[in-house]
Amino acid sequence: MTLPPRVLEMKKELLEKIEKVKEFSEKSPTNYELKRITNKLGIITSGISYLYVREALNELKLGLPILKLGFFYPLPEEKIKNFIKNFKKVLIVEELEPFLEKEVERLAKEANCKLKVIGKELIPEVGEIKPEIVTLAIAKFANCKLKIENSLKIRNWKLKIPKRFPQLCPGCPYWFVFGAIKRAVDPKKVIFGGDIGCYMLAGFPPHLIQDYLFCMGSSIGIAHGIKKATDQKLITFIGDSTFFHAGIPALINTVFNNSNPLIIILDNRTTAMTGHQPHPGAPATQNGLKIENVVKGLGIKNLKVIDPINQEEFIAAIKEFLNKKEVSVIVARRPCVQIKK
Ligand code: SF4
Structure with a gap:
């Protein structure tokens, strides 16, 4: 039961448990790296954003290394440090708040202090991200803008679609x-x-x-x-x-x-x-x-x-x-x- 005086002991136990889970996270196969040959650029992502990254890299015909995180808290810090240690720039593809971006910035201070961590300057903090947004972001990140000029998907995405309000069912x-x-x-x-x-x-x-x-x-x-x-x-x-x-x-x-x-x-x-x-x-x-x-x-x-x-x-x-x-x-x-x- 979370009642005093036991709560004070529980906090200590919680921190010990988090340390153990962190060890598990380092070994977890859900945190895996897609290795590619480059020593300059990398991408860290998780969840549905990972699929968007794969789609975007296919579209752009780029082969950047990806660290896909499936175990998000506590983060596999050693695995992340190992991934970023030789890069010049890393792109963090995550929806909404820059949680991962801030964590990677913190870890980069120990692993690679010259690393440029890019996240919310290319991936919006508001709304749902889409493959088209990720494709544009990666194109800018990898400086391959010309390759997307003819992308039908991107052109369609820029079409203005009228807003429609949801409606009650007929007969409701x-x-x-x-x-x-x-x-x-x-x-x-x-x-x-x-x-x-x-x-x-x-x-x-x-x-x-x-x-x-x-x-x-x-x-x-x-x-x-x-x-x-x-x-x-x-x-x-x-x-x-x-x-x-x-x-x-x-x-x-x-x-x-x-x-x-x-x-x-x-x-x-x-x-x-x-x-x-x-x-x-x-x-x-x-x-x-x-x-x-x-x-x-x-x-x-x-x-x-x-x-x-x-x-x-x-x-x-x-x-x-x-x-x-x-x-x-x-x-x-x-x-x-x-x-x-
Ligand atoms: S008919 Fe039923 S499902 Fe449809 S809007 Fe009304 S309450 Fe909702």
Whole structure:
């Protein structure tokens, strides 16, 4: 158990374990070198970036040595030092943060202090890297720019493709929910909260009814805070599976602290976004729980369960509950159209 005074001993044990794992990392076949004849340039990479490097080298018809790291922490420091000791320049191909780049710079001080370590000046720190990005980076690194001029892949990559927003499926129950809300209230005069699920798409056109979205289960807690701090009207969404997973504690807190957001629980009878897994309230779950019973159990009086296809009933409930002095809940129950019959 990680409890005092044992935690102090555990830190020492942890450091000893890391040393042992480092020895293992040095010998691990997942950290391997692709040897090629050159004493000037090398590439260090890992994961999917390695495949992009191989593809780029093929495209550029270059044969640079590669150190591919499969065991990333702790790093095989001796193996890296041995790899870089004779190079003039090394390119670090890694996505996002320059973790490996900084580590190689540190190791180069011992192994080869004249080594030029190149990473984020050629590989972007933002976004996903692609074979085309790596090809351009290696071409610059190896100073073989002319060879890529006729690359069809690079030319295609530079084409401007219009941005498209993801959309709800045709027939998705959320179309009815979002449509009813826009008929019930002036969206400019209401704050809309979101949570994690397909209904995040409320933030995109044509809906545009989502003012905040943070992490799973946070919608109700943030709604409670906004209602406590301001007198603005607020509607927040949370899906059925997210409600069971992480929404209930925040709802208890909202009731306990006498807050009054309008919470719409989007009960599509499944966990749609991640592939239709069951949850404690899904019809496929034996002895499943009913959301409305959980809500009633907390003493919430303003509660309606409505199929949002009944637009007039749904609109009337929103108008009625939005001005209440206590927390209100509408369970919008209609199954996801993608559930297999
Ligand atoms: S998967 Fe289901 S819930 Fe998600 S957008 Fe499609 S119909 Fe709607």
